Amino acid sequence: MPPDISVTEVKYEGPELVVYTRDPKKFAENGDLIRRLASQLRKRITVRPDPDVLSPPREARGEIMDVVPEDAGVTDLDFHEDTGEVVIEASKPGMVIGRHGSTLREITQRAGWTPEVVRTPPIESSTVRNVRNFLKTERDDRRDILEKVGRQIHREEMSDDEYVRITTLGCCREVGRASFILSTPETRILIDCGDKPGSEDEVPYLQVSEALGAGANTIDAVVLTHAHLDHSAFIPLLFKYGYDGPIYCTEPTRDLMGLLTLDYLDVAAKEGRTPPYDSEMVREAIKHCITLDYGDVTDIAPDVKLTFHNAGHILGSAVTHFHIGDGLYNVAFSGDIHYEDTRLFNGAVNDFPRVETLVLESTYGGRNDYQTDQEDSERKLLEVINEAYERGGKVVIPAFAVGRSQELMLVLEEAMRNDKIPTMPIHLDGMIWEATAIHTTYPEYLRDDLRDRIFHDDENPFLAEQFNHIDGGEEERMDVAEGEECIVLSTSGMVTGGPIMSWLEHLGPQEDNQMIFVGYQAQGTMGRRIQSGWDEIPVGGSGGRTQHLQLNMDVETVDGFSGHADRQGLENFVRTMNPRPEKVLCVHGDERSTQDLSSALYHDYNMRTFAPKNLETFRFL
Numbered sequence: 001m002p003p004d005i006s007v008t009e010v011k012y013e014g015p016e017l018v019v020y021t022r023d024p025k026k027f028a029e030n031g032d033l034i035r036r037l038a039s040q041l042r043k044r045i046t047v048r049p050d051p052d053v054l055s056p057p058r059e060a061r062g063e064i065m066d067v068v069p070e071d072a073g074v075t076d077l078d079f080h081e082d083t084g085e086v087v088i089e090a091s092k093p094g095m096v097i098g099r100h101g102s103t104l105r106e107i108t109q110r111a112g113w114t115p116e117v118v119r120t121p122p123i124e125s126s127t128v129r130n131v132r133n134f135l136k137t138e139r140d141d142r143r144d145i146l147e148k149v150g151r152q153i154h155r156e157e158m159s160d161d162e163y164v165r166i167t168t169l170g171c172c173r174e175v176g177r178a179s180f181i182l183s184t185p186e187t188r189i190l191i192d193c194g195d196k197p198g199s200e201d202e203v204p205y206l207q208v209s210e211a212l213g214a215g216a217n218t219i220d221a222v223v224l225t226h227a228h229l230d231h232s233a234f235i236p237l238l239f240k241y242g243y244d245g246p247i248y249c250t251e252p253t254r255d256l257m258g259l260l261t262l263d264y265l266d267v268a269a270k271e272g273r274t275p276p277y278d279s280e281m282v283r284e285a286i287k288h289c290i291t292l293d294y295g296d297v298t299d300i301a302p303d304v305k306l307t308f309h310n311a312g313h314i315l316g317s318a319v320t321h322f323h324i325g326d327g328l329y330n331v332a333f334s335g336d337i338h339y340e341d342t343r344l345f346n347g348a349v350n351d352f353p354r355v356e357t358l359v360l361e362s363t364y365g366g367r368n369d370y371q372t373d374q375e376d377s378e379r380k381l382l383e384v385i386n387e388a389y390e391r392g393g394k395v396v397i398p399a400f401a402v403g404r405s406q407e408l409m410l411v412l413e414e415a416m417r418n419d420k421i422p423t424m425p426i427h428l429d430g431m432i433w434e435a436t437a438i439h440t441t442y443p444e445y446l447r448d449d450l451r452d453r454i455f456h457d458d459e460n461p462f463l464a465e466q467f468n469h470i471d472g473g474e475e476e477r478m479d480v481a482e483g484e485e486c487i488v489l490s491t492s493g494m495v496t497g498g499p500i501m502s503w504l505e506h507l508g509p510q511e512d513n514q515m516i517f518v519g520y521q522a523q524g525t526m527g528r529r530i531q532s533g534w535d536e537i538p539v540g541g542s543g544g545r546t547q548h549l550q551l552n553m554d555v556e557t558v559d560g561f562s563g564h565a566d567r568q569g570l571e572n573f574v575r576t577m578n579p580r581p582e583k584v585l586c587v588h589g590d591e592r593s594t595q596d597l598s599s600a601l602y603h604d605y606n607m608r609t610f611a612p613k614n615l616e617t618f619r620f621l
């Protein structure tokens with residue numbers, strides 16, 4: 001440190017090192033100092049003013065508003081005198097940050113506070129607002145958690161032994177309940193902790209009890225690849241079992257996990273099942289989240305560094321890379337991936353400094369699991385919509401709230417802009433609107449050109465005026481059903497409940513109307529039954545009597561909209577991977593898919609491959 005800059009305290013805050021100083025302005029003037037400290041100490045460093053030297057918030061507010069350009073659209077300033085941080089919420093965070101952080105430095109130089117920037121959601125999102133408010137009220141608790149996590153990460157290594165093990169807890173030769181343990185002599189890391197729908201009668205919570213083994217304290221860290229329930233549903237349950245450590249994920253994954261797990265509890269309650277945990281545990285989980293951006297190399301244990309990379313699957317989804325020991329071993333977990341670019345996301349990253357072992361999803365790993373080209377799928381979708389419009393029918397599409405819905409919104413918005421289908425209202429029902437609002441809060445996680453449109457041209461396609469949020473309940477649905485031609489996107493995606501059931505009642509009986517399936521319909525779901533020709537379905541009648549509804553509407557299926565790589569995509573991911581891994585574990589697929597993919601990769605690329613079962617342990621080194 002230069003002699004004229006004082007340091008009053010150095011604290012751990014999760015993986016970061018926080019340096020408190022009485023000279024925040026000099027620190028900021030010395031542009032290169034933080035970078036040099038970080039590279040010398042090989043730590044992420046944050047500088048904050050000592051509370052003694054803080055200017056009053058009223059004064060600082062004036063200075064900040066002076067520095068930040070008006071176009072940044074600042075909507076809120078939140079001063080935290082305990083840490084010297086000011087959280088700036090703005091519609092255009094980039095303008096608060098400035099070129100290479102120049103505006104941020106200027107804020108500190110002028111106001112003496114440490115700015116942190118968050119985006120004002122362009123579409124009001126109750127999830128984002130609730131998570132931010134909750135974390136604000138829990139600041140004290142959270143600081144204690146982060147300090148404890150920091151001490152754990154930076155503890156001394158105790159063992160001279162060297163090994164790396166992976167234990168499979170779920171999602172092997174099956175789809176659902178993804179969960180793994182990565183362990184070294186120093187550290188045990190749990191990767192994902194999901195549910196398997198329909199497995200209620202099987203060994204309950206297999207992963208959780210196995211994961212915690214000798215007790216909750218045997219796990220050092222939890223890493224979550226993405227928010228889908230087959231990866232995240234039991235994360236809150238860990239806290240009920242006494243886990244008290246960090247959950248590493250991206251920021252959108254944290255928010256989506258909140259949305260999806262709360263809905264999971266809601267659905268369980270409506271179906272008369274006792275959920276395995278309550279909403280208090282979801283809040284605990286959110287409180288313990290440490291969010292990382294793609295590409296941040298982060299110490300999460302004395303001998304493990306974690307890096308997230310874009311996985312192309314859903315918002316915030318990550319391929320997770322673990323660097324173990326100092327150059328000892330490297331493992332990548334694909335999570336769920338889409339290898340090619342989609343309308344929403346860039347394709348999955350498969351470029352790493354080093355990888356010896358890859359744990360690869362195999363959902364569509366079977367030898368015939370090829371998907372239709374997305375362009376062909378889109379053409380067919382528009383054709384079916386045009387036909388329905390010409391005969392005066394309305395279109396209803398069951399869709400998953402996260403991912404598929406936003407993809408469809410982009411397809412439909414573009415088709416209307418280019419007159420490929422008539423412009424008509426697109427009604428969004430269920431959680432789709434809220435999930436879309438979360439997407440617009442994190443445009444940096446979307447595909448390049450989509451992000452650029454949102455940033456630079458104020459052409460946010462999600463804000464197109466034909467999109468309508470159904471927030472008026474049954475009455476609004478009835479009005480829509482009696483009104484002009486339109487398209488309805490509604491949850492649930494497999495017609496297992498939710499507002500789609502109302503839409504079937506309102507639109508199902510008329511022959512002119514059109515139902516279109518765009519997503520996978522699992523065996524045993526109502527969606528699968530309708531798809532395979534059922535034209536009479538049971539609906540909940542009044543007085544507890546089941547009534548039957550005659551479906552006369554036309555039913556079509558359009559394949560090819562998927563968040564998963566198909567067989568070709570999975571092979572391409574491995575073939576072009578840099579560096580080529582020595583070993584591949586094929587997981588997250590049924591028995592046939594995992595074995596097909598495993599033997600194909602072995603024959604084509606001459607690598608050691610496995611299709612493990614649940615509860616197997618592999619030792620490397």
Ligand SMILES: [Zn+2]
Pocket residue numbers: 226228313336
């Ligand atoms: Zn997924």
